[in-house]
Amino acid sequence: MKAPAFSYVRAESIEHALELLSRHGSAAKILSGGQSLLPALNLRLAVPAILIDIGRLDELRGIKLRDDIVAIGALTRHADLLTSEDISASLPLLRQAAAHVAHPAIRNRGTIGGNLAHADPASEFPACMLALEARMVIRSEGGERRVNARDFFRGIYETALEPHELLTAIEVPRPQPGSRTYFHEFVRRSGDYAMTGLAALAHVDGAQLGDLRLSYFAIGDRPHLARATAYLVGVDITAERIAEAQASLDAELDPPDDQQASAAMRRHFARLLLSRCVADVLERPELAMEVVR
Amino acid sequence: MSRSDQPKGLTALDRPNSYIGQSVPRPNLDRLLQGRGQYVSDLVLPRMVHVAFVRSPHAHARISAINTEAAKAMPGVVAVVTGRELAGVVTPWVGVLSHLKGLKSAPQHAMAIDRVCWQGEAVVAVLASSRALAEDAAEAVEISYEELPAVTDMRSALDPATPVIHPDLGDNLAFERNHDAGAVDAAFAEADEVVEAEFVFGRHTGVTLEPRAVVADWNVGEGRLTIYQGTQAPHMVQNIAAKHLGLAEQQVRVVCKDVGGSFGIKVHIYADEMAAYGLAKLFRRPVKFVADRVESFNTDIHARDHICKGRIAVNRNGLIKAFEIDDLTGIGPYSMYPRTSAVEANQVVNLVGGQYTTPNYRARARVVFQNKNVTCQYRAVGHPIACSVTEGLVDLAARRIGMDPVQIRRLNLIGDDAYPCASPTGLRFEALSHHASLQKLLQMMDYDVLRAEQARLRREGIHRGIGLASFIEVTNPGAAFYGVGGARISSQDGVTVRLDAAGSVTCYTSITEQGQGSEAITAQIVATGLGVSIDRVRVVLGDTDATPYGGGTWASRAAGIGGEAALQSAKALRGNILQVAAAILQARPADLDISDNAVVDPSSGERKIELSELARIVFFRPDTLPPGLQPEMVATRHFVPREYGFAFTNGIQASRLEVDTTTGFIRLLDHWVVEDCGTVINPQLVDEQIRGGVVQGLGAALFEHCIYDERGQLTNANMADYLVPMAAEMSDIAVGHVVTPTKESELGAKGAGEAGTAGAAAAVANAVNDALSPFGVTIAEIPLTPRVILSALGRA
Amino acid sequence: MTATRIALMVNGESISADVPARLNLADFVRDQLGLTGTHVGCEHGVCGACTMRVDGEIVRSCLTLAVQADGCAVETIEGLSDSGEIADLQAAFRERNALQCGYCTPGMLFTAQDLLLKCANPERTEIREHLSGNYCRCTGYHAIVDAVERTAKARQRRP
CATH class of the missing domain: 3.30.365.10 (Aldehyde oxidase/xanthine dehydrogenase, molybdopterin binding domain)
Incomplete structure (x- = not known):
C-alpha cells in the first residue's frame, strides 16, 4: 500500500501556488494537511501527477476577527479550532465539531481548507459552514471570488472549486449575540465518520425560535440544510409542531443506504436530532422525549 | 479441590x-x-528484494491470459512470476486431516494457476528493489479473466442448482459431522417447554496490528533456507516449507523474533507465504513479503461465519433436558493448511452444552465451500459460537419459565464435586469449578444490587441489561488436536x-x-x-x-x-x-x-x-x-499431557450494558470474568490475557464484520470500515480466579488465552436481550449493530 | 519524479536526505534512518501505530510525507526514550503490563504523553477518548488506561 509516484512542488507564495494550479490543472492536487489526501494516495485511489504543497504559506493560516466576520485561513488546523479562544467565543459550533473530527494526531495536521475542499459528505465541517452561512474565499490567477457554503458543496467530494482555484479562507458571519448552537453526531466509535449528524445554529427569541438552521451531514451527497425548520420558527413549540417538522424533514431527505446505516436509520436519526436540538436550545428537555413504542 | x-x-x-x-x-x-x-517487518538483509502480489479482483474466475512484459520493463523490477512458473518450485497441498472423517478439499497452489477462487488470491508475484516499485509494476501486469459464477451464500451452497466450486469433489460440502447422545427425541417430547432460535455469527478476522510478515533467504551456497517469520509455530513452518520446497528439514531454519500480534492468525500456512519461500529459492536471494492492510483483510484467515440453529428442552422446575444444534459454516474455497477449516465446526459440536449436566445432545455441523477468503482457527476456535448458542438458549429457556438466569445455571451446571466426568460428546473433564466460579462472579458484581437498579431504571425508561455466560475452554491440547490426524504439528x-x-x-x-x-x-x-x-x-x-x-x-x-x-x-x-x-x-x-x-x-x-x-x-x-x-x-x-486429550478450564463472564432503544446504540458499563486456569503462574499476565480476549470477543459482539456482497467482494477491507474495538467504547474489565490445578503436571497450569473471547459475545448478547426483554424481542445475531437493534425494535 | 533533498532534525540529530516525493515519514525513518521503532499498521491513518512527534506535536507519520517534514524537528520513539522524557510512563506500562506484542506501544506512548502534557489529571474516560485513535489488539486497553492514569497521578505528586 504505497503511494504512486508523483512530482512535488512546495509553493513559495499564494501566487506561486495559483500559477502551478493554472499550469497543471486537474493533474495537480493541493496538499495542505494531507489527512484525507494521503490515505487516498496510499490506497492508490488518487493518482495525481503533481502535488502542490501549500503547507508553508503562513498567510493562509490563522483566525482573524473582524467586525461582523470571523475569517479563518484555509490552513487553520482542526486542533487550532479546538483550542482557539476566539473560536470558542465567536463560533462555538466549530469548536464543538472539531472535537469530533478523527483523533488528536489527525487534528494536529488536518486543515479546515483541506477538509472543506475535500467535501466528504460525512464530514462535520461542511455542515457547520452551511449552518453558519459561511462564505468560501477562492482565488485563482484571475482574481478572487466568494461562494456561499450552500453553493460550494456540489456532491460527494465535489465542490465549486475549479481545477485552477484555491480555497484560501472561510469567512463566517458572527452569529448574533444570544445565538445557541447544537452539535451531535451518531458514530459507532469515537472519531469515526458519522452515520448521521447535525450542526445547528438557533436564535432563541423568548420561548420561541427566532431563527433555526439545521445542517445535517452523512445524510446525502452533501450537507443538507433542513427546510422543515419553517414549522418551528416564530411559533410556540409543542410536541405536535416538532412532529410536523419531523414529517416534513422526512419528506425532504433522500438518505443513502450503506454499510454504516440504512436509509431508514438515517431518517430516524435525523428526526431524533431535530427534536433533541430544539429541546436543547430551548432548554425544554421534555421535547426530546420520545415515546418508545 | x-x-x-x-x-x-x-x-x-x-x-x-x-x-x-x-x-x-x-x-x-x-x-x-x-x-x-525486532519484528520481521523491520528486517533488512543484503540483496533483499520485496514482493508485491497481483491479486484476483474476482471471487471466481478462469485466468485466460497473463502478460507480464510491461511489468518486467518497469524500474527496479527483478522478476515477475506467474503461478505456473512458481509451481515448479513449490508443490501444492490439500488441507485435510484423517481424524476429521470425510473432510475433503482441493489441491491449493502457492499462487493461482488457471483459476482464482476468492477475491484476493495471489496470481502473479512482482519482485522489485522496493515495495513501492513492486506495486508500481504490479499495476502493469495484464491479466484477462473469464468470470465464473461465485458461490457466496452458505445457505444455498449445497443446493443442486448451485455450481460446485471444485467439480472433482462432487459437491460443496467439505465436512459433515453428526453426533447423537442420550435420548434427545424423548427429552424434547417430554419436556415442559422447548425453545429454539437461529444464531447468526458474522465473519470476522484477527487484524493483528503487525500484518503477516516473512523474509525468506535461500542461501544456495549453504543449501539452506532461512525463514524469518512472525509465526506461532516455527517447527511446523520448518516441516511444511521443507516438504513443499523439496528440502530436507535440516535445510530449513525458521527464526521468529518479536511478533506484532497473532491470535491464531499466524499459526497457518498461507499460500502467499509459501510463494515468498519459493521465490527466494527461485531467485537465490532474500525475499521480503509484508502484507499491507488491504491484503490482510483479504487474505488473513477469517473466522466464524456460522449459522447455528439451536433448541433446548427445559422443564418448569428449571432442569434442562436436552440441547440440539444444527450448525452451518462457510469456509471459503479451500480448507486451510495444515490445520484444516473443519476444526471450528467440530469444536462447536464438541462444546455446546458441555458445562451442563444433561446427557441428551444431538448435533449436526456442515462445513461448505464458498468463493470467499478462507476461514480457519482464530482465537477461541468454536468457543464463542458454542458459548453463545448454549448460553443464549439457556437464557431463552429461563425467560420462558420465568426463572432468573442465575438460578437456571445453579440448577444445571455440572457440580463441582462431580469430577472426573465426561460431556455428551465424550470430552473428559478432570476437574472444573462452575459453581465456585458463578458464586465468585455474583459476589464481584453485586448481582442482586444490580438487578434492583435495573428494575428501578427500567421504570424511568432506561434499559440496562445483565448477561451471564458460563463456558468451558479447551487448553493444553495433546496429540488429539492434530497429530492423530496426520499433521506434523508437535503437541x-x-x-x-x-x-x-x-x-x-x-x-x-x-x-x-x-x-x-x-x-x-x-x-x-x-x-x-x-x-x-x-x-x-x-x-x-x-x-x-x-x-x-x-x-x-x-x-x-x-x-x-x-x-x-x-x-x-x-x-x-x-x-x-x-x-x-x-x-x-x-x-x-x-x-x-x-x-x-x-x-x-x-x-x-x-x-x-x-x-x-x-x-x-x-x-x-x-x-x-x-x-x-x-x-x-x-x-x-x-x-506433553498424556492422560487427558485436553485440559479443560472453565469460567463465567457477565456483561452489564445499556441499550438506547431510541438509537440502537449499546453502551458497555461493566464486564466481569471469573476463570479457572489452574495454577496461576503470573496473575497479571493471566488477567491481561483475559482482558485482551474479552475485548476481542466484544469486537465480534458489537463491531467486527467482514461484509461480502453477493458477488463475493469484500466491501470493507480497510480499517476505517472494518470496525475494531477502540479504547473509548470499551469498559474496564474485572477479573477474578478460582484455582483448580491440573494433576497432569507438577506445575498444575492450564491455559487462559481463549477464555475471554469464548464468553464475551455471549454475555453481551444475553445482556442486550435482557435489556430488551420488556419489548418482547430476542436478537440472536452478532455483531449487534445499531441497525440490528433498531430493526429488532421495528424502528429501522 | 526525482528525489527532493530535505534537511531535518531527527531525535536531535541533523539529517539530510534525498527522498522521493511519495515516501511517507514512517517509511522514511524506518527504511532510510533505520528507526524501526515507528511501526506501520494500516498505512491509511486509522490505527495510530506510526504516531510520532513533528515540531512537538503528535502526527500520523503514514499520513505525512517526508518532504513535508523538511526543516522540522522529528521525534521517534527511540529519541523519546533516550531523552528520558517518558521514562515514568514507560515504567508504568512495564509495571502494569500495558503492552503485549508491543506493536502499538510506541504510538500509544506518544499519544498518552500528548494527553499528559495537556491535561495533568485526566479522568479514565478522557484517557480512553484521547487514545481512541490508537488501536491495540492485545490488551483490551484497560491496563493502558491504568498505566496512563498512574503516571498522571505520580506526576501530580512530583514537587
Whole structure:
C-alpha cells in the first residue's frame, strides 16, 4: 500500500501556488494537511501527477476577527479550532465539531481548507459552514471570488472549486449575540465518520425560535440544510409542531443506504436530532422525549 | 479441590523465593517500550528484494491470459512470476486431516494457476528493489479473466442448482459431522417447554496490528533456507516449507523474533507465504513479503461465519433436558493448511452444552465451500459460537419459565464435586469449578444490587441489561488436536536449561512469544525450579536451530505444556548442580538445595557455595573435582499431557450494558470474568490475557464484520470500515480466579488465552436481550449493530 | 519524479536526505534512518501505530510525507526514550503490563504523553477518548488506561 509516484512542488507564495494550479490543472492536487489526501494516495485511489504543497504559506493560516466576520485561513488546523479562544467565543459550533473530527494526531495536521475542499459528505465541517452561512474565499490567477457554503458543496467530494482555484479562507458571519448552537453526531466509535449528524445554529427569541438552521451531514451527497425548520420558527413549540417538522424533514431527505446505516436509520436519526436540538436550545428537555413504542 | 483467590504458590514449588504466582514484569518489555523490538517487518538483509502480489479482483474466475512484459520493463523490477512458473518450485497441498472423517478439499497452489477462487488470491508475484516499485509494476501486469459464477451464500451452497466450486469433489460440502447422545427425541417430547432460535455469527478476522510478515533467504551456497517469520509455530513452518520446497528439514531454519500480534492468525500456512519461500529459492536471494492492510483483510484467515440453529428442552422446575444444534459454516474455497477449516465446526459440536449436566445432545455441523477468503482457527476456535448458542438458549429457556438466569445455571451446571466426568460428546473433564466460579462472579458484581437498579431504571425508561455466560475452554491440547490426524504439528514441547560460567542461566524453549508472556513465565518457572534470581535467567525462543523441538504457542498450550517442560528441565539441572556441589562440599546432594543463586543448607539456609563459584570450578578448574565426576550443566526435558486429550478450564463472564432503544446504540458499563486456569503462574499476565480476549470477543459482539456482497467482494477491507474495538467504547474489565490445578503436571497450569473471547459475545448478547426483554424481542445475531437493534425494535 | 533533498532534525540529530516525493515519514525513518521503532499498521491513518512527534506535536507519520517534514524537528520513539522524557510512563506500562506484542506501544506512548502534557489529571474516560485513535489488539486497553492514569497521578505528586 504505497503511494504512486508523483512530482512535488512546495509553493513559495499564494501566487506561486495559483500559477502551478493554472499550469497543471486537474493533474495537480493541493496538499495542505494531507489527512484525507494521503490515505487516498496510499490506497492508490488518487493518482495525481503533481502535488502542490501549500503547507508553508503562513498567510493562509490563522483566525482573524473582524467586525461582523470571523475569517479563518484555509490552513487553520482542526486542533487550532479546538483550542482557539476566539473560536470558542465567536463560533462555538466549530469548536464543538472539531472535537469530533478523527483523533488528536489527525487534528494536529488536518486543515479546515483541506477538509472543506475535500467535501466528504460525512464530514462535520461542511455542515457547520452551511449552518453558519459561511462564505468560501477562492482565488485563482484571475482574481478572487466568494461562494456561499450552500453553493460550494456540489456532491460527494465535489465542490465549486475549479481545477485552477484555491480555497484560501472561510469567512463566517458572527452569529448574533444570544445565538445557541447544537452539535451531535451518531458514530459507532469515537472519531469515526458519522452515520448521521447535525450542526445547528438557533436564535432563541423568548420561548420561541427566532431563527433555526439545521445542517445535517452523512445524510446525502452533501450537507443538507433542513427546510422543515419553517414549522418551528416564530411559533410556540409543542410536541405536535416538532412532529410536523419531523414529517416534513422526512419528506425532504433522500438518505443513502450503506454499510454504516440504512436509509431508514438515517431518517430516524435525523428526526431524533431535530427534536433533541430544539429541546436543547430551548432548554425544554421534555421535547426530546420520545415515546418508545 | 478449588481454592479461591490468588494462589500463594505451589506445593511442589513452594520453595523460598518462588516466582510462581507473582506478577513479575516481563523481561522483554523495556525493549518493546523503547521501540527496540525486532519484528520481521523491520528486517533488512543484503540483496533483499520485496514482493508485491497481483491479486484476483474476482471471487471466481478462469485466468485466460497473463502478460507480464510491461511489468518486467518497469524500474527496479527483478522478476515477475506467474503461478505456473512458481509451481515448479513449490508443490501444492490439500488441507485435510484423517481424524476429521470425510473432510475433503482441493489441491491449493502457492499462487493461482488457471483459476482464482476468492477475491484476493495471489496470481502473479512482482519482485522489485522496493515495495513501492513492486506495486508500481504490479499495476502493469495484464491479466484477462473469464468470470465464473461465485458461490457466496452458505445457505444455498449445497443446493443442486448451485455450481460446485471444485467439480472433482462432487459437491460443496467439505465436512459433515453428526453426533447423537442420550435420548434427545424423548427429552424434547417430554419436556415442559422447548425453545429454539437461529444464531447468526458474522465473519470476522484477527487484524493483528503487525500484518503477516516473512523474509525468506535461500542461501544456495549453504543449501539452506532461512525463514524469518512472525509465526506461532516455527517447527511446523520448518516441516511444511521443507516438504513443499523439496528440502530436507535440516535445510530449513525458521527464526521468529518479536511478533506484532497473532491470535491464531499466524499459526497457518498461507499460500502467499509459501510463494515468498519459493521465490527466494527461485531467485537465490532474500525475499521480503509484508502484507499491507488491504491484503490482510483479504487474505488473513477469517473466522466464524456460522449459522447455528439451536433448541433446548427445559422443564418448569428449571432442569434442562436436552440441547440440539444444527450448525452451518462457510469456509471459503479451500480448507486451510495444515490445520484444516473443519476444526471450528467440530469444536462447536464438541462444546455446546458441555458445562451442563444433561446427557441428551444431538448435533449436526456442515462445513461448505464458498468463493470467499478462507476461514480457519482464530482465537477461541468454536468457543464463542458454542458459548453463545448454549448460553443464549439457556437464557431463552429461563425467560420462558420465568426463572432468573442465575438460578437456571445453579440448577444445571455440572457440580463441582462431580469430577472426573465426561460431556455428551465424550470430552473428559478432570476437574472444573462452575459453581465456585458463578458464586465468585455474583459476589464481584453485586448481582442482586444490580438487578434492583435495573428494575428501578427500567421504570424511568432506561434499559440496562445483565448477561451471564458460563463456558468451558479447551487448553493444553495433546496429540488429539492434530497429530492423530496426520499433521506434523508437535503437541509436546521441550526446554533446555544451561548454567553458564558466570553462574547465569540460559534457557531455550520451543514455545514462542507474541506478547502473551511466554518469555516471562519461562523465566519465572526456571528461576523458581532452579533456585536462582530471575534476572540471571535469559530465555531464548523462536529459532529452530537453537530450541528443542516443539509446538509453539497456540490453543492456550504454552504455559501448561512448555511451562511444565521448563519446570522439569530446571529441576533436572538443579539435580546435576547439586551432585557437583555435593562433591565439592563433601556432602550428600539430598542435604543441599539451591536458593538465591547459591547452594544452601536447606534446614539452616546457610550459603554453602555461590553458583558463580561452582560454575567457575566446573568450567575453569575441573581438575580440582573428584575423578570420575563429569558435571552436566545442561538439562533438557520435554512434556506433553498424556492422560487427558485436553485440559479443560472453565469460567463465567457477565456483561452489564445499556441499550438506547431510541438509537440502537449499546453502551458497555461493566464486564466481569471469573476463570479457572489452574495454577496461576503470573496473575497479571493471566488477567491481561483475559482482558485482551474479552475485548476481542466484544469486537465480534458489537463491531467486527467482514461484509461480502453477493458477488463475493469484500466491501470493507480497510480499517476505517472494518470496525475494531477502540479504547473509548470499551469498559474496564474485572477479573477474578478460582484455582483448580491440573494433576497432569507438577506445575498444575492450564491455559487462559481463549477464555475471554469464548464468553464475551455471549454475555453481551444475553445482556442486550435482557435489556430488551420488556419489548418482547430476542436478537440472536452478532455483531449487534445499531441497525440490528433498531430493526429488532421495528424502528429501522 | 526525482528525489527532493530535505534537511531535518531527527531525535536531535541533523539529517539530510534525498527522498522521493511519495515516501511517507514512517517509511522514511524506518527504511532510510533505520528507526524501526515507528511501526506501520494500516498505512491509511486509522490505527495510530506510526504516531510520532513533528515540531512537538503528535502526527500520523503514514499520513505525512517526508518532504513535508523538511526543516522540522522529528521525534521517534527511540529519541523519546533516550531523552528520558517518558521514562515514568514507560515504567508504568512495564509495571502494569500495558503492552503485549508491543506493536502499538510506541504510538500509544506518544499519544498518552500528548494527553499528559495537556491535561495533568485526566479522568479514565478522557484517557480512553484521547487514545481512541490508537488501536491495540492485545490488551483490551484497560491496563493502558491504568498505566496512563498512574503516571498522571505520580506526576501530580512530583514537587
